[in-house]
């Protein structure tokens with residue numbers, strides 16, 4: 001048994017034994033947890049990945065005459081204006097207001113530019129009062145010009161992050177990177193055996209051995225603190241809320257990124273020292289990639305509860321490929337696909353190494369936590385959901401491809417509809433024609449349904465959320481989508497009128 | 508062996524089957540990675556497969572009708588920007604990107620066909636494809 005005080009004394013004398021969590025694995029394997037606990041004083045951990053829930057409080061100092069800022073923009077990225085006169089909070093994922101710049105420059109990029117010492121343009125507007133007569137201000141500032149720039153990240157350092165794949169027949173663009181169609185890749189995130197919360201976890205009590213409020217940490221290349229549990233904290237999916245001084249940070253460990261067609265995010269380097277106070281702590285610090293279970297979810301299903309495709313671990317994920325059992329077109333098949341990481345293990349290592357060096361150099365002392373992390377809570381939002389089956393027009397009006405164009409036109413008029421799904425003898429969808437197709441057939445002198453129908457039909461499923469179908473329609477610029485069952489039989493149709501009626505009725 | 512080249516043909520040869528003739532006359536195999544034909548000039552990126560001699564013969568032959576420049580690299584990665592995350596790895600159709608044992612993301616540059624998938628996937632805009 002050791003105390004943090006004793007460890008700090010050793011650090012000051014330059015006698016502490018400090019190893020990274022990776023090195024600890026070997027030590028415990030070779031010498032056992034008991035011996036490791038005897039002589040190892042600190043284990044350093046690290047992680048480096050996309051942490052969307054990050055941002056910075058900035059105090060700009062007062063202008064002359066003073067202004068009470070309400071709408072605040074930094075390089076065209078809006079920052080929160082609901083604080084006191086010259087304070088703001090800029091979040092990493094806030095997109096640029098300028099449509100020409102789009103999502104390629106957001107809050108995260110402003111933060112990185114500040115850390116790099118670059119000039120950033122501040123534009124702010126306010127309403128005038130007796131003490132704040134100024135209406136707007138437009139100046140260039142650097143990190144040196146502002147008073148405080150305090151990074152406060154509400155949710156960082158996830159203990160485990162689920163991996164992602166995609167069942168759809170098209171690429172999707174997610175915060176886990178680009179997911180290829182038909183389960184053709186798996187993307188994962190997280191430092192696994194180097195992850196701070198993972199190395200400090202006690203699975204029996206579902207709590208953390210040493211990390212708590214007041215734990216001094218490595219944050220973005222500077223010194224920071226854990227200030228509590230993060231949002232959505234729910235061990236073994238624990239999270240941390242952390243703070244640090246942006247003015248101390250290093251652009252190597254604070255990096256702005258843009259997930260393609262998703263948005264901006266901040267890659268944050270975060271490292272936590274774990275004091276090896278006893279054998280139990282030593283043992284947990286030897287956790288390996290293969291010991292950490294990672295679920296793989298289907299991000300192709302745009303629902304909160306995504307289907308679980310498989311369970312794996314970080315060792316398999318880091319091998320570069322994985323074999324999945326998946327269902328494609330109703331057939332169960334085995335498929336070996338590539339795995340790719342979204343976070344950087346190389347940089348996580350560098351974080352753990354840097355923190356280790358700080359401690360060895362006597363520059364960084366450990367702190368005793370003042371309290372444990374707070375309550376675990378992770379529950380879904382109570383939000384209404386409308387599924388396709390709630391709004392679809394039934395029964396479906398369909399036709400077979402052997403009818404004439406004239407007959408098709410009559411059906412459209414008789415039922416006052418614009419879309420006619422064409423089906424085979426079993427009712428399975430083979431194409432669709434619209435009133436526009438019929439007009440075109442007349443103009444171009446086409447004779448048969450086969451000639452004019454669209455064959456690659458975008459479809460919907462009864463259990464799909466309406467919001468998803470609305471997005472499909474606007475993406476493909478169409479106004480109606482046949483609804484099909486698992487056998488591609490048409491069970492109805494959903495049109496943009498159905499959807500607008502729905503939203504119109506609600507208001 | 509394999510060699511990648513940029514190839515410009517002068518306008519008077521645009522209507523001639525220069526590439527086919529090169530293949531027939533020298534026995535080299537050619538993959539056309541890019542071709543842009545305009546009235547005054549044609550620009551191509553070619554990949555030649557064959558023995559050292561056949562490739563040399565092919566280059567000689569091609570030089571008669573235009574200008575040849577060897578490409579050593581198609582991908583350019585900014586090592587300052589790249590954090591070795593790995594978002595690009597699964598996007599490469601020919602497995603030219605992988606993670607090594609030290610967790611570096613490595614590009615086998617000689618295999619790249621310039622499809623740009625990795626470039627589009629990189630969250631840090633660290634990849635440039637030279638055209």
Ligand code: SF4
Nearest residue numbers: 589590592593595629
């Ligand atoms: S996606 Fe970009 S930053 Fe990540 S490894 Fe590839 S080149 Fe490097």
Ligand code: SF4
Nearest residue numbers: 599619620622623625
């Ligand atoms: S450009 Fe295409 S082929 Fe070349 S490395 Fe990138 S993904 Fe692979």
